[in-house]
Amino acid sequence: MPLAWNVPMLAAMKAYRARLLRFADDGSALFDDDGLLVTGPGPAGRAVVLAAGSYAATAPAFPGVPVEHLPGRILAPGFIDLHLHYPQTDVIGSPADGLLPWLEHYTFPHEARFADAAYAADVARFFLDELARHGVTTALTFATSHPASVDALFTEAQRRGLRLITGKVLQDRHSPDGVRDQTEQSLIDTEALIRRWHGVDRLGYAITPRFAPSCTEAQLLGAGELAARHPDVWIQSHVAENLDEVRWARELFPASRSYLAVYDDHGLMRDRAVYAHCIHFDDHDRALMRDTGTAAAVSPTSNLFLGSGFFDYAGAERVGFRFGLASDVGGGTSFSPFHTMLAAYTVGREGRTKPGLSLSPQQLWWQHTAGAARALGLEGVVGNLAPGCEADYLVLDPAATPLLARRTAAARSLDELLFALIVLGDDRVVARTVIST
Ligand code: GUN
Numbered sequence: 283m284p285l286a287w288n289v290p291m292l293a294a295m296k297a298y299r300a301r302l303l304r305f306a307d308d309g310s311a312l313f314d315d316d317g318l319l320v321t322g323p324g325p326a327g328r329a330v331v332l333a334a335g336s337y338a339a340t341a342p343a344f345p346g347v348p349v350e351h352l353p354g355r356i357l358a359p360g361f362i363d364l365h366l367h368y369p370q371t372d373v374i375g376s377p378a379d380g381l382l383p384w385l386e387h388y389t390f391p392h393e394a395r396f397a398d399a400a401y402a403a404d405v406a407r408f409f410l411d412e413l414a415r416h417g418v419t420t421a422l423t424f425a426t427s428h429p430a431s432v433d434a435l436f437t438e439a440q441r442r443g444l445r446l447i448t449g450k451v452l453q454d455r456h457s458p459d460g461v462r463d464q465t466e467q468s469l470i471d472t473e474a475l476i477r478r479w480h481g482v483d484r485l486g487y488a489i490t491p492r493f494a495p496s497c498t499e500a501q502l503l504g505a506g507e508l509a510a511r512h513p514d515v516w517i518q519s520h521v522a523e524n525l526d527e528v529r530w531a532r533e534l535f536p537a538s539r540s541y542l543a544v545y546d547d548h549g550l551m552r553d554r555a556v557y558a559h560c561i562h563f564d565d566h567d568r569a570l571m572r573d574t575g576t577a578a579a580v581s582p583t584s585n586l587f588l589g590s591g592f593f594d595y596a597g598a599e600r601v602g603f604r605f606g607l608a609s610d611v612g613g614g615t616s617f618s619p620f621h622t623m624l625a626a627y628t629v630g631r632e633g634r635t636k637p638g639l640s641l642s643p644q645q646l647w648w649q650h651t652a653g654a655a656r657a658l659g660l661e662g663v664v665g666n667l668a669p670g671c672e673a674d675y676l677v678l679d680p681a682a683t684p685l686l687a688r689r690t691a692a693a694r695s696l697d698e699l700l701f702a703l704i705v706l707g708d709d710r711v712v713a714r715t716v717i718s719t
């Protein structure tokens with residue numbers, strides 16, 4: 283018996299017929315060669331996925347809903363970038379002899395400019411345009427230590443209806459004038475920003491210690507107290523990226539068992555905590571990630587560019603903690619999830635004990651969509667095209683370039699199709715980015 287829709291509901295519903303990519307709970311891809319995606323108003327008034335599946339099985343339940351037919355195109359969930367820095371949009375491609383000189387010579391001087399709210403607003407607009415062009419619909423991003431940089435990004439993200447998480451960077455030591463903040467004021471500012479922005483529309487706040495070496499004990503303790511008072515805000519930082527950084531952190535916090543343990547010792551590891559890099563870990567660190575529900579943001583283009591090392595996928599899978607993919611712009615070299623997935627594939631070979639391949643294309647894509655949503659505690663909210671998910675999705679063109687057209691036409695399986703897109707794809711593949719409104 284077809285459901286009958288009232289007129290306003292019908293007017294707000296949209297249906298697209300195309301190839302359809304989504305994910306099962308176990309992370310495997312579900313693919314319909316002739317699929318239907320139906321979106322319409324959800325409980326919060328914004329568009330959610332009402333149905334997704336094969337055209338033949340899904341269409342009869344939606345009589346009267348106009349269908350846009352997109353032959354050859356692929357409907358896919360919007361990508362999630364688990365870690366990047368919007369103020370480093372203009373730092374991409376600044377070469378340095380490792381992380382610490384890169385911070386000193388390029389990143390800190392540039393971030394000092396974000397004390398200027400008008401400058402921050404201009405970069406925020408460009409940054410969000412760039413995410414959309416590349417098909418990234420949700421991001422967990424650093425701002426700078428200036429509260430105005432947070433206001434600028436949230437204001438623009440709210441205007442666009444985005445699900446976006448950011449926070450004011452905490453760095454009250456080992457940082458130059460212009461970006462260094464003051465312990466007490468930094469915590470007051472953080473709490474005010476949480477109250478102003480967290481949970482407003484689709485925005486979320488992340489408590490953001492830059493990394494342990496840039497924070498005094500008092501600042502980290504204060505951040506941990508804020509985290510305890512606001513259990514549903516996110517936490518983001520960096521850890522174990524570079525060997526010089528690891529040595530420095532160990533010297534500064536000799537009482538902690540490891541660099542990672544510094545964060546645990548200050549109440550900064552839990553669900554909704556996301557740490558970038560997580561390269562130089564031992565199995566105690568991996569178990570600490572797992573046992574606290576903390577997630578890793580794996581940033582392969584950044585790790586290659588700054589010569590930081592290789593994320594140990596085999597170790598992460600063996601111990602079993604959450605991780606997903608991230609661009610880490612501007613240490614990272616591209617906003618493109620396709621470039622990030624390709625770099626992850628390349629470095630995923632490292633340290634593999636099992637014979638055979640690196641990560642599969644389905645695993646890579648999952649780590650940048652539904653898996654990244656799981657790492658953020660937003661499973662079933664974004665990152666997939668399951669009923670009830672917010673309707674952030676992409677229309678992909680697998681024939682966006684002559685070579686892509688030729689290569690994807692020859693693909694004989696879903697894995698071959700996804701591999702061709704990962705290896706050859708970039709922003710040209712993203713024909714349309716749709717944000718739930
Ligand atoms: N560690 C502390 N700050 C940063 C940063 O801005 N980028 C990277 N990649 N690592 C960091």
Ligand code: ZN
Pocket residue numbers: 365366367520558610613
């Ligand atoms: Zn980073």
